Amino acid sequence: MSEISKEPTEEKSLNFIEQIIEEDLRNNKHGGRVLTRFPPEPNGYLHIGHAKSICLNFGVAQKYGGGTNLRFDDTNPVTEDTEYVDSIKNDVQWLGFQWVNEFYASDYFDSLYEYALVLIRKGLAYVDESTSEQMAAQKGTPTEPGTNSPYRDRTPEENEALFVRMKNGEFAEGTRTLRAKIDMAAPNMIMRDPVIYRIKFAHHHRTGDKWCIYPMYDFAHGQSDSIEKITHSICTLEFIPHRDLYDWCIEKLEIFPSKQYEFARLNLTYTVMSKRKLLQLVNEQHVTGWDDPRMPTISGLRRRGYTPESIREFCDRIGVARRDNLIDVSLLEFCIREHLNKVAERRMVVLDPLKVILTNFPEGQVEICHSENNPEDPNGGIRDIPFGREIYVERDDFMEVAPKKYFRLAPGQMVRLKSAYIIKCDDFVKDEAGNVIELHCTYIENSKSGSDTSGINVKGTLHWVSVKEALPIEIREYDRLFTVEDLSTAEGDFKEHINPNSLQVITGYAEPALKEAAVGAKFQFMRKGYFCLDPDSTADHLVFNRTVGLKDTWGKVAAK
């Protein structure tokens, strides 16, 4: 313990957000206060991209002695639902973060309504009766200025009366909006009199039917930040053009000046990261649900076997900057391997069995072998593994004709069975189709693991399972969901690139110790990969998800 504090504290360079905060702290900008917020819209499940934002917002606040609010940006009742609220809260906590306040933009509907009135009275907002098509035409284009709405010059009194009637439900959906009166020639299209309130006769998941007018994002977000006195409002790059409007509202309303800062969102190879697309995958049943282990959602990764630690580590390693990026998914895989290597107990499971008969081992005899649960953990303990005359080994651990550097079984070749004996392959049996169906081997009696006096050195060590005690388990092997690295530049619809073989279900044969596993428990199946017990499991039908395979240097060599 004391050693840790002695270690030279490696000066890790600050990301640009941390630099801004330190600068603000130096200038005593908010009296040393740091308050961030994580503001998801409850219209879908959180994904690994949100994890980056969560780690940033909570992480940076933690680092500087501040806090973070969880705020649901629920200004659009037609897409939002409490199901999503619950999953989001669960995911944030699972990642290891705790918010100081749980807020909802809808908590502020009354205040927001008052703010709208303020703007109206200042002559800075007006009720428009243009259709959305007309409004689009008024907008102009990036190269041509827009034109004023014919309703733009109504008096504040007129506007207030109209707005109240909107609120009272006197107008049909789509017939009126409240618009900020800014500049139809503004170079920033967002500033060309943006709609800030619209009519929706929709049931809201929290406010029910109290309202039939709802604020737009731009009229809710900055004000919500301001109401909560958020010091640093961190969002993604696509909101850069909105910053002008964010500041405009705060300035005209003369409220607490929260500031918006933008960073580049996460993109990952071989997957998509937009809620719209993820929703499509779910709805069209390309996956089994938001928590399908192939999904880049937090719930999917969790079910896949990812740990919060590994995801936080990943977010830490990818950094924070303002340039677009496409992170190699192998970095995520590295992070989960790194963590699981330290904490996951080892088990032996044969995924593609080939029977081996030890011809010199007494029939019916069971011998107990002992194996360490985790070589990386000296306190991990040991477990018993039954050994007998008939065992399974992996089918690809035998070759009739062995290539040069093949250290496994082949006629005449010797290997060690992990935690048991060295065996020698004497013979093999084929079926009529020419497939090898059985190996005949002899075991070296004085070669037992831990008390080996044989003096024999073998290059290969195999995992194995005793046939009699073998426990059949279902194994779900996952591969990347898409076949192309970069979906953003891929031709055609993203669904054309779905990997048809992203899931393979097989039956594996496990050592009996695995029977005790609890749902979510994570193991390394030796020489195969990391697996965790899926919630679909029952007492006599265990289902394991492959989280990630082990690095396979032989596989690469063999492929050549």
Next chain:
RNA sequence: UGGUGGAUGGUGUAAUGGUAACACAGAAGAUUUUGGUUCUUUUAUUCAGGGUUCGAGUCCUUGUCCGCCAACCA
């Protein structure tokens, strides 16, 4: 073509005018009762041209390429 934000190895992130660093991926080797882990070694004239400077990835300038913005979505 209007506005706006970018550009550093295959992928990310640093270097805040002073030796281009770290990680992942790849390659080679050592160790290993997991072909895992661990440990070595290896991989860049910083988008291009011009300028300022003793010195430029960093400052200035011109150009090129990429992202985002014309929802009553967030």
